[in-house]
Amino acid sequence: MALEIVGGRLLSPFFGGSVYVWGSIIFVFLTALSTGYYAGGIASDKKPSLSVLAGFIALAGILILFIPPLVVPFVKFTFAIGLGNYGTLVVAMLLFFLPSVGLGMVSPYIVKLGIKESSRLGNLVGKFYAVSTVGSIIGTLATTFVLIPWFGIRHIIFALGIILVILAAAILIMNKRLPQTVLVICLLVLSLFAVTTANSKESSQGGKLIYQKETAYNNIRVEDYYNxxxxxxxxxxxxxxxxxxxxxxxxxxxxxxxxxxxxxxxxxxxxxxxxxxxxxxxxxxxxxxxxxxxxxxxxxxxxxxxxxxxxxxxxxxxxxxxxxxxxxxxxxxxxxxxxxxxxxxxxxxxxxxxxxxxxxxxxxxxxxxxxxxxxxxxxxxxxxxxxxxxxxxxxxxxxxxxxxxxxxxxxxxxxxxxxxxxxxxxxxxxxxxxxxxxxxxxxxxxxxxxxxxxxxxxxxxxxxxxxxxx
Structure with a gap:
């Protein structure tokens, strides 16, 4: 939910705060989650492993890290080929579909790994979705009323990606998979280096940056050009x-x-x-x-x-x-x-x-x-x-x-x-x-x-x- 809310805010400077933006965001996330649930169910039956679950979480986190530096090139591409309002849908799909599929695959894996007694399956699934829904409620409120007013949209997205990768590493450590843990941490470091380098190369209009802050409405910059x-x-x-x-x-x-x-x-x-x-x-x-x-x-x-x-x-x-x-x-x-x-x-x-x-x-x-x-x-x-x-x-x-x-x-x-x-x-x-x-x-x-x-x-x-x- 946090990614969905900040996703709409990320696209609004380019496409406005219209129904096209929110309709596209909702469509992409629902489609991606449905795909993830289906694929995760198949994969969990074939290989029900905590290590595989951690891999999906880590992959989703790393893909999320690349969302901010890719948004401007994708937007310019859709404008260049004249997609109009459909450009919102295309950009949302390119940015959010794959990481959301990865997150969608988590649910069936957790259910599969949590099954010990088939007689308690309904109880387990009910508790899982109750906890999941409470998490969505907290994520929605926290993102809307706390994170966005206090932190920049890009910082929130980076934080979401980093948290997911760290969570995956923690799962691997608990499962005593040290080589995979090292691999996940190395991928996180390399990804952070790549996105940091991409951000530093983004256009800054060539002036001397005096002030910058991302708010709920704008990415504000003050720049000086001579006088x-x-x-x-x-x-x-x-x-x-x-x-x-x-x-x-x-x-x-x-x-x-x-x-x-x-x-x-x-x-x-x-x-x-x-x-x-x-x-x-x-x-x-x-x-x-x-x-x-x-x-x-x-x-x-x-x-x-x-x-x-x-x-x-x-x-x-x-x-x-x-x-x-x-x-x-x-x-x-x-x-x-x-x-x-x-x-x-x-x-x-x-x-x-x-x-x-x-x-x-x-x-x-x-x-x-x-x-x-x-x-x-x-x-x-x-x-x-x-x-x-x-x-x-x-x-x-x-x-x-x-x-x-x-x-x-x-x-x-x-x-x-x-x-x-x-x-x-x-x-x-x-x-x-x-x-x-x-x-x-x-x-x-x-x-x-x-x-x-x-x-x-x-x-x-x-x-x-x-x-x-x-």
């Missing part, structure tokens, strides 16, 4: 700042969001930001507007800590940063805002509940008269990468009929870009330019777009081509 500091989630750049001028925008899209708020609501006194990142926009707006109060919320508490410690997000009474889900915060806080900014999407993960008509309705209820929402959307206006954006735009129009749209860097509407969407229930002005970028005024064909709802929001499918660019 610039970058925040990365799962190897994807999220924020950048000039260490000497922390309030100066480096990326055009953050400047656009900042300027959009300043142009459409220069009198704003209350703002909500969903998705903090490095706090670039927050820093700039608080510096320029001393009357502004900002509520900022991010699902990952570690992101808030990093923004304060490494990106100069101000420790000010004008800023209240909260760890939590943006939509839950919006619903529970019951404050009213002049501006709501949503910067919670990236190329590999789009929280579907932050895209729906119901979410837009909740934002509308939280806005003061004349209030605006500002979205940062990695997409294109037309072409291959536009499917998600068009559905999001159509959805927003169900609640906010007025909108303005800007491309952060390109002029071609078919190019992948950071699209800045400003929407309101009230009339919006039309600036000549914002942050030296023109407003996009072309017609947008929404005939194939769908309205996203809490009941149906297939964002992982709509944004599949964007996610495949990993």
């Amino acid at each position: 610039r500091r970058y925040l990365l989630f799962n190897d994807t750049e999220q924020s950048v700042t000039d260490k000497n001028q922390p309030n100066v925008h480096i990326w055009p899209y953050t400047e656009l969001m900042d300027n959009a708020a300043g142009y459409y609501r220069p009198d704003a006194t209350d703002m909500l930001v969903i998705g903090i990142g490095g706090g670039t926009v927050i820093n700039s707006m608080l510096t320029k507007n001393p009357d502004l109060f900002v509520d900022a919320v991010d699902i990952d508490a570690e992101v808030i800590k990093v923004a304060y410690e490494y990106f100069n997000m101000p420790d000010s009474p004008k800023l209240q940063a909260t760890a939590g889900d943006g939509r839950v915060f919006l619903r529970d806080k019951k404050n009213r805002y002049d501006v709501i900014m949503v910067d919670a999407y990236n190329r590999t993960s789009i929280p579907s509940h932050l895209t729906t008509r119901e979410f837009f309705t909740e934002m509308a209820s939280a806005l003061n008269p004349g209030g605006i929402i500002i979205f940062n959307i990695v997409s294109s206006i037309e072409g291959d990468y536009s499917t998600f954006f068009k559905s999001l735009l159509l959805t927003s129009q169900q609640v906010f009929p007025e909108y303005r749209l800007f491309q952060a860097e390109t002029e071609d509407p078919s190019d992948l870009d950071n699209l800045i969407l400003i929407a309101s229930r009230d009339k919006l002005g039309t600036p000549d330019r914002l942050a030296n970028r023109p407003e996009y005024k072309g017609n947008i064909d929404l005939s194939k777009a769908i309205v996203l709802t809490d009941d149906y929001a297939p964002v992982d499918t709509l944004a599949l081509k964007i996610m495949s660019l990993y």
Whole structure:
């Protein structure tokens, strides 16, 4: 169960936290366990030996050790051959099937080795599955509420592999199989050396690593390139700042969001930001507007800590940063805002509940008269990468009929870009330019777009081509 839970978390940075990920994980583990039960039953009848049992456990542990360094190459392979959502299933099968088969073979072996009296077979099997189920319950709770919040996903997987190999060695020692014990320990050492070498060669973007931590949501890194500091989630750049001028925008899209708020609501006194990142926009707006109060919320508490410690997000009474889900915060806080900014999407993960008509309705209820929402959307206006954006735009129009749209860097509407969407229930002005970028005024064909709802929001499918660019 521990491996199954961390397996879903391992794949989510690449495929999102969608039903495709969890459906694939559950399918692979059930298929592998069924195969292991069947094969283990046959093998246990042919050779019921503790040494063979230890061999299956050791093999499963060693295979688990190689899961973390193989995930990125397998993901890139499936993206390269265009498997789409089926790539999740293929990667899960490649990573987890064989070690899970090995673990599945353990159960029939233990039952076979434990049989001394056929009259007590039912009692033995019942006790075994009761203990096994209790172990699964403990493993599920411990992994969810203790291990993942406190340790990195990769560390948990490595620990699972090492524990299994050590358990196999202990069984062999108790069975006085010293040569096999030495072999298992040597394989463990060689495997650890191989995976450690592979990890050290993984891409680190070439900068000087300042900070790194794997959380329940992200593998967070802070890296310095000369005078610039970058925040990365799962190897994807999220924020950048000039260490000497922390309030100066480096990326055009953050400047656009900042300027959009300043142009459409220069009198704003209350703002909500969903998705903090490095706090670039927050820093700039608080510096320029001393009357502004900002509520900022991010699902990952570690992101808030990093923004304060490494990106100069101000420790000010004008800023209240909260760890939590943006939509839950919006619903529970019951404050009213002049501006709501949503910067919670990236190329590999789009929280579907932050895209729906119901979410837009909740934002509308939280806005003061004349209030605006500002979205940062990695997409294109037309072409291959536009499917998600068009559905999001159509959805927003169900609640906010007025909108303005800007491309952060390109002029071609078919190019992948950071699209800045400003929407309101009230009339919006039309600036000549914002942050030296023109407003996009072309017609947008929404005939194939769908309205996203809490009941149906297939964002992982709509944004599949964007996610495949990993």
